[in-house]
Amino acid sequence: MQIVSLKLLNFRxxxxxxxxxxxNNNLIYGKNGSGKTNLVESIYVLALTKSFxxxxxxxxxxxxxxLASISGVIQDNVVHDYQIVVSNDxxxxxxxxxxxxxxxxxxxxxxxxxxxxxxxRFIKESPKVRRDRINLDITQLDNDxxxxxxxxxxxxxxxxxxxxxxxxxxxxxxxxxxxLTDKLINxxxxxxGKRKKFFTKLNVVIKEIYxxxxxxxxxxxxxxxNYSDNDYEKLKKLYKNYxxxxxxxxxxxxxxxxxxxxxxxxxxxxxxxxxxxxxxxAIIAYKLAEIKIFKEIKNSCPILILDDLFSExxxxxxxxxxxxxxxxxxxxxxxxxxxxxxxxxIKNKSKIFYCDNGKIREEVQ
Numbered sequence: 001m002q003i004v005s006l007k008l009l010n011f012r013x014x015x016x017x018x019x020x021x022x023x024n025n026n027l028i029y030g031k032n033g034s035g036k037t038n039l040v041e042s043i044y045v046l047a048l049t050k051s052f053x054x055x056x057x058x059x060x061x062x063x064x065x066x067l068a069s070i071s072g073v074i075q076d077n078v079v080h081d082y083q084i085v086v087s088n089d090x091x092x093x094x095x096x097x098x099x100x101x102x103x104x105x106x107x108x109x110x111x112x113x114x115x116x117x118x119x120x121r122f123i124k125e126s127p128k129v130r131r132d133r134i135n136l137d138i139t140q141l142d143n144d145x146x147x148x149x150x151x152x153x154x155x156x157x158x159x160x161x162x163x164x165x166x167x168x169x170x171x172x173x174x175x176x177x178x179x180l181t182d183k184l185i186n187x188x189x190x191x192x193g194k195r196k197k198f199f200t201k202l203n204v205v206i207k208e209i210y211x212x213x214x215x216x217x218x219x220x221x222x223x224x225x226n227y228s229d230n231d232y233e234k235l236k237k238l239y240k241n242y243x244x245x246x247x248x249x250x251x252x253x254x255x256x257x258x259x260x261x262x263x264x265x266x267x268x269x270x271x272x273x274x275x276x277x278x279x280x281x282a283i284i285a286y287k288l289a290e291i292k293i294f295k296e297i298k299n300s301c302p303i304l305i306l307d308d309l310f311s312e313x314x315x316x317x318x319x320x321x322x323x324x325x326x327x328x329x330x331x332x333x334x335x336x337x338x339x340x341x342x343x344x345x346i347k348n349k350s351k352i353f354y355c356d357n358g359k360i361r362e363e364v365q
Contacts, residue, residue, distance in 0.1 A: 001076040001111055001300045002331040003043060010065040012038035013358040022351035023075070025332050029339040030355030036335040039355065040114070040305045043333065046070045046084055047110035047303070048136060049091060049103050053118075057086050074110055076300050082110060104150060108143040111302035113290050115309060119283045123271050127260035134261065137290060138198050141297050145194050152187035155180055156252055164250040174243065181239050185232060188256045192227040198293075199223040199261065205292050210285040218266045219282050225259045291330065301330045308335055 008017040013035050028036050044052050051060065061068040067087035074080050083094040084106075092099060093106040100106045122130055139146040159180040165171065203220050211217035227235065242254045263270035263282050270279055287304075294302045334350070336342060352363040 001074065001303060003046075003110075003303055004073040004075050004079070006043065006046075007069075007071040008042055009069040010062040011042050011060060011068040011070060012062065014038065014042075015062060015358065017360060019353070019360065019362075021331070021333075023331055025334070025346070025350035026353065027339075027342070027347065027350040028333065028335045028353045028355055028360075029337065032337055034355045035358050035360070036337075036355045037116075037307055039353075039360065040307055040333050040335060042070050043072070043303065043305065044112055044114055045086075046072045046082055047107075047112040048140070049084055049093065049107060052114055052116065057091065058088060060086050061088075072110075080109070082106075104143065104146050107146055108140050111140045111294055111298065111300075112305060113287050113294070113302045114305040114307065115284060115287050116305075116307040119287075120276070120279055122283065123263050123279050127258070130261055131257075131259055134195065134198070138194060140302070141198070141294065142194060145191070148187055148190045148194075152184065152191060152256070155183045155187060156255070156257060159184060160251045163246050163252070166247050167250055177243070181236070184252070184255060185235050185239065188227060189230045189232065189235070192225050192256050192259070193230055195225070195256070195259065196223060201293050201296075202286070202289050206285050206289040209288045209292075210281060213281050213285060214278070219270075219285060220264045221286070222262045222264050223259070224261060225256060226254050227256055227259075303331050303333070305333045306335070308337070 002023040003021055004023070005020045006017070007019075008014045011017075017039075028039060030036050041051055041053065045060065050057075067085055069083065069085045071081065071083040074082055081094075081096050083097075085092045085094075091103070093103060094100065095106065095109065122133055135145075135149060139149070159177070162177060162180060166177070199221055206221065207217040207219060210219040226238075229235075239254060242252075245253055263274075263279070263286075265274040265278065265282075270282055274282070291301055291304065294300070334346075339347075339352075353360050354363055
């Protein structure tokens with residue numbers, strides 16, 4: 001899968017941009033704050049309809065403008081036109097100029113894997129950060145996962161609202177609560193089943209990739225879930241054990257919306273025992289393992305974005321990573337502030353763009 005061309009209108013610091021890319025390597029350089037990350041962010045938003053920065057949609061729109069538009073031509077056996085328009089009223093998406101009524105009809109069509117320095121928060125920060133990440137990753141592989149996740153969240157919201165009503169009205173009848181709980185269990189079983197399958201595949205390949213990067217293979221990912229056993233009757237009993245607590249708290253305290261996963265280093269949590277460098281390598285190994293899984297499941301490689309990777313890792317690690325990416329069907333975008341530190345070999349294989357305050361020019365080698 002490759003993005004052939006990209007058009008931006010009023011996106012971040014770009015009033016208008018029209019670029020054509022190499023189907024292999026694209027190198028984007030410039031000073032900090034020049035718009036390098038904004039450019040690769042636009043590709044990410046085109047694919048997933050949201051920013052990896054966790055930004056509100058409205059900040060994607062250039063100051064003083066009413067909307068922002070991202071359009072891209074994507075090649076994956078066949079060629080399609082994709083567009084997302086962001087305004088203060090929400091988002092609109094189109095495929096081949098035809099509007100889609102739901103984002104779930106759009107997401108998972110374009111696959112992107114990204115590494116940025118902020119990815120370390122997946123190891124260090126809260127379970128919600130990691131859940132959001134894994135939901136996006138599996139969604140790209142399986143559109144049915146997104147549909148089930150949306151249904152689960154809808155029922156969860158209804159259940160939480162009803163729990164609050166039960167508490168406020170001292171309502172002891174659990175008939176409607178049982179109906180909502182049954183639906184939640186059924187959707188939850190599907191979600192956790194797909195998550196378990198994903199982590200099983202991930203752990204098969206991540207050890208070997210981490211070894212290729214560092215020479216050590218002591219890394220794995222442990223999936224933590226309330227649904228340790230996807231048995232409906234057992235889960236129904238567990239939920240009933242939580243009824244009193246749920247009513248008192250006015251929210252559902254049990255279920256896959258509390259799931260987490262932990263990067264493990266020699267059977268110990270990475271965040272407690274591994275160095276920052278080892279944690280960075282683990283994140284990169286995770287991303288590279290995803291590429292293999294994407295290729296296995298979807299028969300094509302995702303677009304890979306490496307944002308400011310060269311400022312984070314030493315040259316040996318970078319060379320190891322780039323060697324692992326030595327595949328003709330992986331389109332890669334690399335951003336950097338230090339073009340001179342990049343080897344001639346990498347530059348010779350790349351289409352190079354210079355970024356300067358909302359303007360981008362292609363450099364002829």
